[in-house]
Amino acid sequence: MVHINHRVGIKAPLQKVYEALATIQGIAGWWTQDTTGKSEIGGTIVTRFHTLEGTEIGSMHFTAKTLDPEKKVRWEFTAGPPEWIGTEVIFDLHQDGDYTIVLFSHRNWAEEVEFKSHCSMKWAIFMLSLKQLVETGQGKPSPHDIKIDNWN
Amino acid sequence: MVHINHRVGIKAPLQKVYEALATIQGIAGWWTQDTTGKSEIGGTIVTRFHTLEGTEIGSMHFTAKTLDPEKKVRWEFTAGPPEWIGTEVIFDLHQDGDYTIVLFSHRNWAEEVEFKSHCSMKWAIFMLSLKQLVETGQGKPSPHDIKIDNWN
Numbered sequence: 001m002v003h004i005n006h007r008v009g010i011k012a013p014l015q016k017v018y019e020a021l022a023t024i025q026g027i028a029g030w031w032t033q034d035t036t037g038k039s040e041i042g043g044t045i046v047t048r049f050h051t052l053e054g055t056e057i058g059s060m061h062f063t064a065k066t067l068d069p070e071k072k073v074r075w076e077f078t079a080g081p082p083e084w085i086g087t088e089v090i091f092d093l094h095q096d097g098d099y100t101i102v103l104f105s106h107r108n109w110a111e112e113v114e115f116k117s118h119c120s121m122k123w124a125i126f127m128l129s130l131k132q133l134v135e136t137g138q139g140k141p142s143p144h145d146i147k148i149d150n151w152n
Numbered sequence: 153m154v155h156i157n158h159r160v161g162i163k164a165p166l167q168k169v170y171e172a173l174a175t176i177q178g179i180a181g182w183w184t185q186d187t188t189g190k191s192e193i194g195g196t197i198v199t200r201f202h203t204l205e206g207t208e209i210g211s212m213h214f215t216a217k218t219l220d221p222e223k224k225v226r227w228e229f230t231a232g233p234p235e236w237i238g239t240e241v242i243f244d245l246h247q248d249g250d251y252t253i254v255l256f257s258h259r260n261w262a263e264e265v266e267f268k269s270h271c272s273m274k275w276a277i278f279m280l281s282l283k284q285l286v287e288t289g290q291g292k293p294s295p296h297d298i299k300i301d302n303w304n
Contacts, residue, residue, distance in 0.1 A: 103266065116157065146280070
């Protein structure tokens with residue numbers, strides 16, 4: 001199994017970062033505007049991605065497995081790109097001075113594939129969007145996300 | 153051994169991307185303005201990083217191991233952060249329609265550490281800078297790089 005791991009520091013209280021990760025409104029502010037479902041333990045969240053013109057280009061379904069306001073959010077993917085099914089995303093939070101540190105991990109990819117390298121770049125772009133959302137009130141969720149290659 | 157892998161697509165001919173990776177002037181345009189040395193097989197390149205006020209905050213020394221204009225640049229790190237020594241960075245290039253695809257890999261980290269997660273985010277930021285440099289003529293090399301946490 002192989003993983004994507006990123007570290008980002010956000011100049012804001014941990015509680016504000018947690019809310020951006022643990023609520024539908026929060027996720028819609030940094031990942032994709034089209035985020036629906038229930039962010040509660042066992043609940044399903046659906047994220048859909050569109051072009052600027054409105055064409056759907058992909059979607060993911062995932063279950064909230066951990067929602068710990070002091071330190072962690074964990075999701076398990078149940079539908080979406082085949083490589084994602086059964087993988088999990090973990091956001092580990094801790095305070096370090098003025099910063100809330102987010103240790104992001106997209107875990108348990110079966111193998112190193114080109115699509116994983118693409119997703120690694122995109123997750124970095126979305127972690128930057130999360131940081132901007134929490135620090136400034138304005139993220140860059142899809143379809144306004146920074147495009148990084150010919151796959152999006 | 154664990155690795156950092158990113159995929160970026162640049163709307164430009166492969167030769168332009170190669171020049172940005174294989175010349176001192178190119179590297180200075182996307183990674184750090186303070187890049188010196190010789191980009192030739194067996195030559196040593198030195199990158200130094202500064203704050204905006206000019207204080208040095210780190211440096212790396214690496215040797216060019218592969219300089220293949222059609223498809224690959226490979227570096228081996230000989231000095232810098234302890235975790236980097238002995239690791240290598242590979243840029244694999246291929247054309248896909250209007251894009252030159254860069255498969256970036258920072259290979260052979262001894263273990264998953266928080267510093268690797270930091271470097272994964274920073275490499276994504278610098279791959280974005282490389283894309284901007286080649287597509288627009290203006291990258292964001294250090295010290296003008298996007299800051300992502302309390303470590304830089």
